Each structure stands twice: as C-alpha cells, then as structure tokens.
Amino acid sequence: MLLHQTDAVLVDRVVQIHNRDRMSSLAIDPVEIQANAFAAAALMPEEHVIQHGQDMLNLLGSVSRERLVTDLAQTFDVSTEAMGYRLINLGVITN
Numbered sequence: 001m002l003l004h005q006t007d008a009v010l011v012d013r014v015v016q017i018h019n020r021d022r023m024s025s026l027a028i029d030p031v032e033i034q035a036n037a038f039a040a041a042a043l044m045p046e047e048h049v050i051q052h053g054q055d056m057l058n059l060l061g062s063v064s065r066e067r068l069v070t071d072l073a074q075t076f077d078v079s080t081e082a083m084g085y086r087l088i089n090l091g092v093i094t095n
Contacts, residue, residue, distance in 0.1 A: 003038075044078060044086045056071060056072075065093055
C-alpha cells in the first residue's frame with residue numbers, strides 16, 4: 001500500500017483466487033517484483049539471515065550449500081527455494 005498509494009484499494013466481498021500464470025514466473029511485472037522483495041525482507045530479514053548463517057559456520061566450521069539453505073529455510077519457516085533466492089540476492093551464495 002505504501003509503494004502504490006495512488007492505486008485504488010479494492011475490498012472484495014467474495015474471496016477471489018488469483019492464479020499464477022506463465023507470465024508470473026518470468027519476473028517482469030514490477031509490482032510482483034516489489035511484492036516479492038517486500039515478502040523476502042519481511043520473512044527473511046537480511047541481518048537475521050546473515051547472523052544465523054554465521055552462527056552455523058561458527059558451530060560447524062563449514063557447511064555445504066544445501067545444508068545452509070535447508071537449515072536456514074527451516075529456521076525461518078520458508079521453502080528452500082525462497083531461502084535459496086534470498087541467499088543469492090544477498091550475495092551469500094552464487095547462482
């Protein structure tokens with residue numbers, strides 16, 4: 001709502017399900033890109049992700065990419081795919 005204050009706020013009285021289509025996965029819609037970035041920051045705050053990752057390294061000495069992604073995903077209660085993207089976007093791991 002803060003990013004798009006000029007857009008009308010619509011309140012549906014009937015629950016609507018908006019299915020993703022082929023275009024959704026292309027990540028070309030600026031509003032969807034912003035929504036995804038907001039969700040990632042809200043669910044997986046940068047400072048907490050980095051701190052938990054560092055704690056794992058301090059505890060274990062070293063850790064595989066898969067284990068890092070899996071353990072952090074469990075910690076933040078998100079999918080491994082979401083955590084993988086977050087770690088890539090934060091520059092912690094490479095694609």
